[in-house]
Amino acid sequence: MDWDKLRIFHAVADAGSLTAAGDTLHLSQSAVSRQIRGLEEQLNTTLFHRHARGLILTEQGELLFDATRAMTKRLDAASARIRDSEEEVFGELRVTSTVGFGMLWLAPRLSRLYDRYPDLNLDLILEERVLDLPMREADVAIRMKEPAQADLVRKKLLSIRMALFATREYLDRHGAPEDERQIGQHRLICQHPNAIQVAAGAQLVQGLMTHGVPNVLWVNNYFGVGQAVVNHLGIGILPNYMAGDDPRLIRVLPEVESGEVPVFLAYPEELRSSKRVGAFRDFVTEEITAARRAGALDG
Structure with missing residues (x-):
């Protein structure tokens, strides 16, 4: 043909x-x-x-x-x-991640990646749908679970947990809950049970709702939850890495958190030797290591 x-x-x-x-x-x-x-x-x-x-x-x-x-x-x-150059990193790299991780953790750090590789062009695809890497819907994925697709190079970056956060202004106005049962005295901000999300986060929401929460603000991604929390609308369920990333957020009831959520970086086997992919992988790994040393990440 x-x-x-x-x-x-x-x-x-x-x-x-x-x-x-x-x-x-x-x-x-x-x-x-x-x-x-x-x-x-x-x-x-x-x-x-x-x-x-x-x-x-x-x-x-x-x-x-x-x-x-x-x-x-x-x-x-x-x-x-x-x-791909032998020594230089340049050209387009399509990176996919969830809306929450991409906007809350990854995007604020990208200036350091661009400082190092000014000729790299990122196409950041933020959505909850799992894109097909072998079919080249994206080059690199950061996912909240281990990828099931074959022919992928995968690397576990860290484990996160969902936790409770509020602002100082909100807590000064409404008081801080002393135990989980007092969550029922506050507005809870969280992802809707029908939204695509990690199972651990949905389970935490389900458990907290048993305390008779009178008012809930549902949002379909963690970025929206974060925006509602920093605007003093209530106590929100957010990934625990937010504790070190936004000084406006205060951890509420530190003993209340979800189970572990593994975070994986993955890319097609055929891109194993790609300089762009390697540069991005190493950058993310270094940022996570730095955050751990600063006490902003647990696992």
Whole structure:
């Protein structure tokens, strides 16, 4: 099968337009159209439904687009490995993490990474969905559990626990609970039970709710919980690494915390020799070591 035709097909399917694909490929609309017709004749099938607003893939077109998308991701991975310098760290690195860890812990530290590697371009993908690393949805992942996918290099970074936090202003105004039962006298800020989250955090919320909490502020990620807490809205459930990262946060009832949550860094086996991946891995490891020495991390 003609790769050039497949490349043009992929661009058209991705753009949904002959004109847009032509602009991307620096080809005329008529040249793109001829290549698509030639591919359809070669495969003896129709790949696009054509209408005034653009192009829509047929069922056969969807099958071919899935294949070209996988091929493109593999080629991108190979290209990244080829471009990796022997001595320099540069280019794009796609890092995925949960919203909470990415915004509360990772993002505030990235200036030090950029100081060291000014030619590195990070694409930070923050979401709770587990991206497919072997399929190149991201290069590196930081996850709150050990990855189950095969062909991944994985490294345990640390263990965290979910704990209770409030601000001094809130505690001065409403009083600090002396034991877990007094949580029922405060507004609790936490992730909704139906939100994607670590099981240990959900279990802690479930246990605290047995104390008759009269008012709850539900948020769908820990960054939002943190913002609500620092604005004095109540007592929030946050990762324990926040104790050393934000001076506005005061640990409440230190004996009340969740079970351990392991944090793993993972990347595809094919990127084991990548200078970009190695630089990011080493940076995160060094930051965690420094936080431990400063007493801001437990495990």
